Amino acid sequence: xxxxxxxxxxxxxxxxxxxxxxxxxxxxxxxxxxxxxxxxxxxxxxxxxxxxxxxxxxxxxxxxxxxxxxxxxxxxxxxxxxxxxxxxxxxxxxxxxxxxxxxxxxxxxxxxxxxxxxxxxxxxxxxxxxxxxxxxxxxxxxxxxxxxxxxxxxxxxxxxxxxxxxxxxxxxxxxxxxxxxxxxxxxxxxxxxxxxxx
Amino acid sequence: xxxxxxxxxxxxxxxxxxxxxxxxxxxxxxxxxxxxxxxxxxxxxxxxxxxxxxxxxxxxxxxxxxxxxxxxxxxxxxxxxxxxxxxxxxxxxxxxxxxxxxxxxxxxxxxxxxxxxxxxxxxxxxxxxxxxxxxxxxxxxxxxxxxxxxxxxxxxxxxxxxxxxxxxxxxxxxxxxxxxxxxxxxxxxxxxxxxxxx
DNA sequence: CGCGACGTTGATTTGCCTCAACGATTGTGG
DNA sequence: CCACAATCGTTGAGGCAAATCAACGTCGCG
Numbered sequence: 065x066x067x068x069x070x071x072x073x074x075x076x077x078x079x080x081x082x083x084x085x086x087x088x089x090x091x092x093x094x095x096x097x098x099x100x101x102x103x104x105x106x107x108x109x110x111x112x113x114x115x116x117x118x119x120x121x122x123x124x125x126x127x128x129x130x131x132x133x134x135x136x137x138x139x140x141x142x143x144x145x146x147x148x149x150x151x152x153x154x155x156x157x158x159x160x161x162x163x164x165x166x167x168x169x170x171x172x173x174x175x176x177x178x179x180x181x182x183x184x185x186x187x188x189x190x191x192x193x194x195x196x197x198x199x200x201x202x203x204x205x206x207x208x209x210x211x212x213x214x215x216x217x218x219x220x221x222x223x224x225x226x227x228x229x230x231x232x233x234x235x236x237x238x239x240x241x242x243x244x245x246x247x248x249x250x251x252x253x254x255x256x257x258x259x260x261x262x
Numbered sequence: 263x264x265x266x267x268x269x270x271x272x273x274x275x276x277x278x279x280x281x282x283x284x285x286x287x288x289x290x291x292x293x294x295x296x297x298x299x300x301x302x303x304x305x306x307x308x309x310x311x312x313x314x315x316x317x318x319x320x321x322x323x324x325x326x327x328x329x330x331x332x333x334x335x336x337x338x339x340x341x342x343x344x345x346x347x348x349x350x351x352x353x354x355x356x357x358x359x360x361x362x363x364x365x366x367x368x369x370x371x372x373x374x375x376x377x378x379x380x381x382x383x384x385x386x387x388x389x390x391x392x393x394x395x396x397x398x399x400x401x402x403x404x405x406x407x408x409x410x411x412x413x414x415x416x417x418x419x420x421x422x423x424x425x426x427x428x429x430x431x432x433x434x435x436x437x438x439x440x441x442x443x444x445x446x447x448x449x450x451x452x453x454x455x456x457x458x459x460x
Numbered sequence: 461c462g463c464g465a466c467g468t469t470g471a472t473t474t475g476c477c478t479c480a481a482c483g484a485t486t487g488t489g490g
Numbered sequence: 491c492c493a494c495a496a497t498c499g500t501t502g503a504g505g506c507a508a509a510t511c512a513a514c515g516t517c518g519c520g
Contacts, residue, residue: 130411138403151400167465183389190388191381197395202349204402205336211409213328235498244329244410249476251500310477414508447508449468466517473510479503486497 069097073118073172076144082194087186094178100124100165113152115173119145122169123233126161127241137242140166140230146196153179166234216245217253219231267295271316271370274342278390285384292376297362298322305361312349313371317343320367321431324359325439335440338364338428344394351377364432412442415451 066074070092077083083091096115100106100122104116107113110127117124124141126149136172138161141147152159153176181187210219224231231239236254237247264272268290271308281289294313298304298320305311307327317320322339324347337357339345350357351374372380380387408417421441422429429437434452435445 068449069334128407128411134411136407136410138407150396150403154400156398183392187385187388190385190392194381194388194392194395197392197399198348198352201395201399201402202352204406205348208402208405208409209334211406212334213326213332237498241288244478247499248478248501252476255500435466444509445467446469446510450508453468461520463520464518466515468515469513471511473508475508476506478505481502482500484497484499486495488493488495490491490493 066092067097069120069170070172071096072120072144073235076118077192080195082185082189085187087188090185091182092104094174094182095173096173098171098173100169100171102165102168105162105164106171107159107161108151109160109162110158113149113159113161113226114176115146116146116153116176116179117163118172118174119140119143119147122171123166123230124163124169124171125166125238126163128161135162135241137238138243140227140234140238142230142233166238174207194258211244216243216249217256219245220241220250220253221257263300264290265295267318267368268293268370270318270342273408274316275390278393279386281384281386285386288383291379292372292380294371294373296369296371298367298369300363300366303360303362304369305347305357305359306346306360307360308356310354311347311357311359312374313350314344314346314377315361316341316366316370316372317345318343318370320369321364321428322367322369323364324361327360330347333360333439334442335337337433338425338436338440339426340431364436381452409442413453414441414447417441417443418448418451 073095074088074092077091097120106115106117106124107126119141121143122149125137126139126147127135127137129135139147147163149159149161149163151157152161156176159171183193210222214222220239220243223239236250240247240250243250271293272286275289296319304313304322305324306314319341322345323335324337324339324345325333325335327333330429337345345361347357347359347361349355350359354374381391408420412420417436418441421437434448437443438448441448
């Protein structure tokens with residue numbers, strides 16, 4: 065019997081690889097279920113990132129605070145997404161990101177040491193994470209391209225098209241930060257777009 | 263006896279995984295060595311990306327041409343780097359990038375079908391590519407952060423610090439394209455930097 | 461030699477930011 | 491249950507970073 069809160073993650077895994085009953089059991093033993101309240105931190109910059117996080121329910125954000133004190137959102141994560149500071153998780157270096165909750169959120173965590181153990185015991189997970197990273201890499205490459213060759217308005221339109229489910233859940237100023245513009249300017253853009261659609 | 267042109271790639275692989283003699287033999291059988299002249303294309307946008315390319319000698323670039331006809335450089339690749347249109351290679355969709363040679367270049371190619379076969383026959387390669395993609399993902403994330411929170415001058419300084427070996431080999435206008443600014447503006451920046459260092 | 465690629469310089473324009481002020485909404489403690 | 495603060499979005503004036511456009515110098519190469 066699988067604990068119901070783990071079901072979404074097992075479904076996720078089965079999209080990439082097939083586990084035997086025994087492997088599944090081991091995999092489940094590496095997981096920890098945890099809840100965070102809105103505004104609570106999963107990770108603070110400077111700390112070591114100790115978990116890979118799978119979002120069961122809710123919404124998280126990873127952001128970077130630049131030398132001027134301005135925060136920049138790197139990533140949102142809603143249901144069925146993963147989030148962590150991969151550089152810190154991978155090398156053990158202090159993290160450069162903060163991760164906190166934009167809503168009350170449930171996550172499943174894999175601790176760093178168990179994570180590496182997992183790859184040793186069940187090499188299929190190398191496959192799964194290779195495929196996941198391939199997709200993540202492609203998405204990041206697309207984001208770089210968008211930043212290079214689109215003006216603010218087009219980047220916003222591309223964002224709401226690609227991530228409508230996120231756009232409807234997070235405040236506009238957070239989206240502005242993700243897109244690399246000020247909230248004031250995003251407001252201008254939205255006004256213009258609204259005016260055009262008449 | 264390993265053909266000398268394959269030596270650098272085997273060294274590369276050994277930094278991630280250990281192959282048995284037999285595995286190494288199979289791996290070598292999947293490779294194709296090839297030369298390109300300066301300005302020659304490895305991949306044109308719209309075609310399917312049929313190879314993962316490892317650079318033995320020379321310099322390549324991947325770039326995207328936006329709807330206005332302006333090219334934007336996604337990536338440079340010099341010795342010991344990999345380059346491809348991963349989205350196209352992975353899904354079989356038409357590529358959105360062009361890849362061509364900035365110098366006469368030697369590459370080792372793994373064809374798409376052999377590439378997937380490789381993961382089936384030697385799962386260690388899942389591990390290797392997982393680790394490679396982890397690094398590539400982190401680098402891309404850093405580039406996104408730099409674009410979000412640095413002005414043009416700082417992005418340029420960060421670039422020459424991180425990729426001095428590339429900066430000294432490719433024309434300035436190419437670097438400007440990679441950094442998302444005009445060649446004219448990069449020229450201004452360099453003038454200012456030179457003036458400061460007196 | 462002459463053409464094309466590359467870099468530079470300067471004048472002008474523009475996309476986006478800064479700063480400041482002001483509603484609207486939410487939520488929270490008294 | 492109200493009062494007040496905090497959060498969020500909007501609007502506008504002014505400023506700056508970077509783009510555009512155009513002209514010119516230099517170098518390597520066919």
